[in-house]
Amino acid sequence: MTTHHTGTREAWLAARLDLLAAEKALTRHSDELAQQRQALPWVRVDKAYRFDTDEGSASLADLFKGRSQLLVYHFMFGPDYKAGCPSCSAIADGFNGFAVHLAHHDVTLAAVSRAPLAKLQAYKRRMGWTFPWASAPGNAASPDITSSVAADFNADFSVWFTDEQQRSGTVDYNYRREPPLKSSASQDDESAGAVATFAAMCGTDVPTYIRDRPGLSAFVLEDGIVYHTYSAYSRGLDGLWGMFQWLDRAPRGRNEIGVWWHRHDEYDRR
Template identity: 75%
Template sequence: MTTHMTATRKEWLAARLELLDAEKALTRRSDELARQRQALPWVRVDKPYRFDTDQGSVTLAELFQGRSQLLVYHFMFGPDYQAGCPSCSAIADGFNGVVVHLANHDVTLIAVSRAPLATLQAYKRRMGWTFPWVSEPDSDFTADFNVYFTEAQQRAGLVDYNYQRGGHAMDATQVPEPVARFAASCGTDAPTYSRDRPGLSAFVLEDGVVYHSYSTYARGLDGLWGMYQWLDRAPKGRNETGPWWRRHDEYD
């Protein structure tokens, strides 16, 4: 016998309609937040970033691939990793089907990591992914957009992540168990693993000039986790006490 509350169909419908009012309010609030994001001022990007791609070395403007908008997923895959971050991998599992729709709506979606291009290409083959993924080996781009920090910054507590100093900071003496586990699964130690962080940055190209419009990090990426959008609608919800996911080819 279930311990969850049960009801008649009539009682369920009344409760569902009450929930629907809350869902509609959340949808309207989400629409308003989207408008606020789009109203943010743009910041001109003049630094000459370069990226290693399947087609050779390109500039930030060339990453747009002829479109006017660029969404960059900052994928945690440092040069010392042997495999990509499991969390970033779970998010990236949703990219293949989305990228073609975005491309046909004037938006290019790519992933950027600091690992060498050949390493990223091999992991891409392992995961069965086809979305564009480029390497930014000199780290200026990832550092400037607050998703990579040096060992010296880490040791000094000078990590500015998710718009706060020391946010999610980590050193060898204070390592949460999930971080240690994820680091080991990437073939590295926790401090090295945590110098790279996840994020999303948006850019626009107008009259040959690139502007930065938006970045988000940490829980700001929740909407990109396709599996969580489904779990939030499942009877038991997320039903978790900690990180449970693995790379999709590592489940039993």
């Protein structure tokens, strides 16, 4: 017998109407937050970032693909990973469907990672994805661009940190400072945690895994100038997880105990 409280249809309807009022209030507040996002000041991007893409070397402006708006998902896939982050992969599973609609509304959706392009292309084929995915590697794409500038994109948008930053406690992620990573941290030390599980699923150790982070950055191209308009990280990406939006409406909600999700082609292997 169910342990959840039950009631009549009339009781359910009364409770549902109360919830509806709360849902409408949340929707209105969400609309207000969207307006606040769009009202943020634009910051001109002057660095000559370079990316490796399916079409060759590209600038940040090239990633717009002729549109005026660009949404970049910072996908956790470092050069030492054997496969992309499972959480980022779950989010990216929805990109193919969304990208075509966004493209017809003057918005390009793309992913950017530090892994070499060949690695990204192989993983993209494995996952069956078609959205644009660029590599922002740590080497210069052309002689007139220094290695540091080529590598700066991930660091400048707070989705990649060095070993020294981890050890010294100077990692600023999601707009706050993180404590130093313990020098003794290892996969064995963290084996019970989700981070260690994800690191293992990517074929790497915890420190290497968390040097790359997830995020979303928005850009606009106006009069030939690129501006940065918005970035979000960590739980700020929750709305991009299509599966969680469905689970929030399921009878038992997210109902999470540990790491339950996998890459979509791995469920049948378990």
